[in-house]
Amino acid sequence: MADSKLVRGTMILTASIFISKILGLIYIFPFKAIVGLEGLALYTYGYVPYTVLLSVATLGIPLAVSKFVSKYNALGDYETGRRLFKSGLIVMSVTGIVTFLILFLLAEPIAHQVVDGKDLKGNTIEDVVLTIRMVSVALLIVPIMSLIRGYFQGHQSMGPTAVSQVIEQIVRIIFILCLTFIIVNVMNGSIGLAVAFATFGAFVGALGGLTVLLIYWYKRKESLNKQIEESKTNHQLPLRSMYKELIAYALPLSFVGLAIPLYQTIDLMTFNKALMGVGYDQASAEEAFGAFAQAAHKLILIPVSIATAMSLTLLPTITKSFINNDQQLLQKQVTQTYQIILFLTLPAAVGLSILAYPAYGTLFGLGDDLHIGSIILRYYAPVAVLFSLFAVTSAILQGINQQRYAVIGLVAGLLVKLSLNILLISQFEALGAIFATSLAYVTSLAINVWAIGKFANYNYHYIGKRFLLIAIFTTLMSIVVIVVKEIVLLVFPLENRLYALVVLTISVGLGGVFYLFLSIRTGLAGQILGSRFKFLNKKVRAKS
Template sequence: MSRLLRGTFILTIATFFSKFIGMIYIVPFTYLVKLKGVALYTYAYNPYTILLSIATMGVPLAVSKFVSKYNALGDYNTGRRLLKTGLLLMTLTGFLAFIVLFTIAPFLSSRIVGGSGTQGNSQEDITFVIRMVSTALIIVPSMSLIRGYFQGFQSMGPTAVSQVIEQIIRIVFIIVGSFVVIKVFHGEITTAVGLATFAATIGAVGGLIVLLWYWKKRSPHLQKLYKENKVNSNISLAQMYKETITYAIPFVAVGIAIPLYKMVDQFTVVRALEQDGYKQSAAENVVAIVTQTAHQLVMIPVSLATAFALTLIPIITQAYVKDDYKALNKNISQTFQIVLFLTVPAAIGLSVLAYPAYGTLFSIKDMNHFGGQLLQWYSPTAILFALFTITAAILQGLNKQKFALLSMLLGVLFKMVFNEPFIHWFEGIGSLMATNGGYIVSVGLNLVVIKKYGNFSYKWVYRRTVLILLFSFIMAFIVWLVKIPLLAMFGGEYTKWSSIFTLIVGAGLGALVYFFLSYRSGLLGIIFGDRLAFLKKRKQQRG
């Protein structure tokens, strides 16, 4: 068990690190290619992510679950059969996905900008970058299968290292390639963005090389296990893939949700804003902010909260299997409380400090033109992102995966129906309102299902949420009061330095106020009781 927990911890840290550097790279990238280039990058990366999710079908986690099950029975050959046939299948689906995305690139580009693109990115630009990123689809599905196979042996190191190496290579290639094109050769933004999207392929090659190195290193051990095979399940390939796909569905539902929401924005925001009198370049700036720059800032507190709370999901599964509803209620309640305790103040605080936060990481000009305002409205969405991720994971623990998929589809349907009308009524903010509405639908359905099938009572979650909201709004009010004289010190306008200073002081003060109120009220001890007791015990031992 210690090996499994250690491996899970390593994989969690590696996943968080990969996601974190995958979020912060947007800052130097935006500096190099501007919002026009960020929008162009988004046009390519969103359809790629969706097709990748379809091509891989949640393969790493699904395959790890399948292999782990049969390994526990002493049947190592069944997992080996899945690997051999799966590699062929994943290569085929990846190649088909590549052909599909490469072929439909002109159609997608025509649906995104429609016109000639004289004031912004042209259809030819969008087609080019989509085709550049499509090549990664040939490699990534097979790589995902190998990762899942290693994880099935509770060997998380290969996945963790390959993820980190893949992400580092991708981001270095994005930044260095863009810098060389823009600053050294004074080339076009389209060329720089094309290289940035092709970085997905370069990174995938790096990740695959790492996995092959691990395979060669561990091959003698695997061969020994195959020879010691004790059981032959003799299940057909059809049964094998049916079982794997059943495991994969919930992972696809969670992974594909945000890209689908972004795709809806891709196909509607520019057209709707142009109809309302926006220039194409201004409309594309809104797309870039909503889908990339502001979005990446919003996802930071989401990643912190969900990475911490998802460690409780295996415990939830165990309690449900044993029909221990007392433990189940306790663990679900703790999961919700941890997520809300970390996400709510971060989201509300980011909303209050939206202008200095955007101005610090991106340009002051972009902050004044939509950036600060859109981030201010977008920040509370972090709470919904976190709740959807957690509720979908809890449904998986309760073996009610189909509801996670259903809720995701209903949420996306809401976004599709209301996105354009909301944009006409509220401009760029309307897109965020449609996103919030969609996630409220999804989270609401998930909460109902958890209550029904987990026999869960939300009483204590409601009570803790009231305190969390109260402390968060007190914190926000104090930060807002302090922000006014801080800005006045710099002449009442945001500059790069005034943004940095205001953000540091505001965020630091907000964190101190929130944690002081939480500590003095006892809320901190209630939510993190066991962990705080552990830390206190260690401190006493050292003393």
């Protein structure tokens, strides 16, 4: 019964995360139509430092709290989890206030680092300062909200987290789109003011999410208190021991979770100035940054989120197999995780790269930024494979209790990114940032893959053959997509958004059907996804 409850809860939570990510992708299209690429760049100036400081404020403690509470609840000690929760609320309040003050006060130095201030075109320093300060307010309540979610999850209750995440995202998006539209199109206000209020949406959305959690708390308070009264034991751990256990578990997780924000921070501090150093004006540099850090980045996260959501459900079983020293099952589970990532992400990333122009044109319009946005998307899309593999290999290392190597890999990758970013941007302009990110992730991934091979005794021979087969299918699919795209373009040239949509839909549809056909006919799809989609196994049996 407990296992079925946990599986159900995990499915609910996974679904909510996926819905939140999709909503977070969809809103960027109308938002970009309102504020443009310079507005997206300004939005990123505020959100990147906010994301980093939010991770500093929480330090992965909410996730660790869920593990801690679950552990002591299983021992019949509900009091210890409640004590940790009460003290955690104080800690999260303090860290929230401290990080809010840090970000609020550092807004001007950050602004001077990312924009020139002397160029009349593009975002002003005042715009950047206001944007950063508006988003910083969210730090006062998001850490507290995260802790409450962790406490509910510790009781194997995923509903409050799931519902609050979706409501938080919906409230945030409605606030952003409505207010920016009113400021820009009704009040004729500046893009800078509109984007500043858009980042304030993080605070408004968090209020919505926190309200949901408080409603759940009010409804369940009596039953939670009853559990404490019925506790079988009380370990009476001092707070110092509690937090020592928490931090030892949470720090590596929070650091690895910071991977993308830390990479974006490096770009935030170097991208514009490096481009301006090779002759770009500030406005042009910001357009390229907006296309790179927001528009293209959001699109490539689609295959990443789908693949990781499906593969991460295997990770709890990897942990169990490792603890039970079941090497045969562990090898099978790691192989299955790798296969799912490669099977889903590789064709999606390559297809998105090939269809960069119709994809960007459909979603962001055929304006002046079509060329720069599409070129960046074409080169950036394949990096989705590296993002997915890094996330999953880091999680596997967590499952086999070797998360320190994920941290080592991340640090090595960040050093590569930091040392090469300006140099490569100077040589290849905006694409240089993509090349630096790719080389950095390859470095991190090499360390993760080596560590899994060593500490899980994993043999890569089989997955190497599978990767070759998936790569062959992807190549054949790519040929089909290119041919179909060129034929359709003869009838529907990229003259308007509707034509771009037609080109994209037909190319994706026929390419996807061809890839699935090859995978089903050879039995590959059934072997990789048959446990999740039974009809794939039926196809294989029918063939045999």
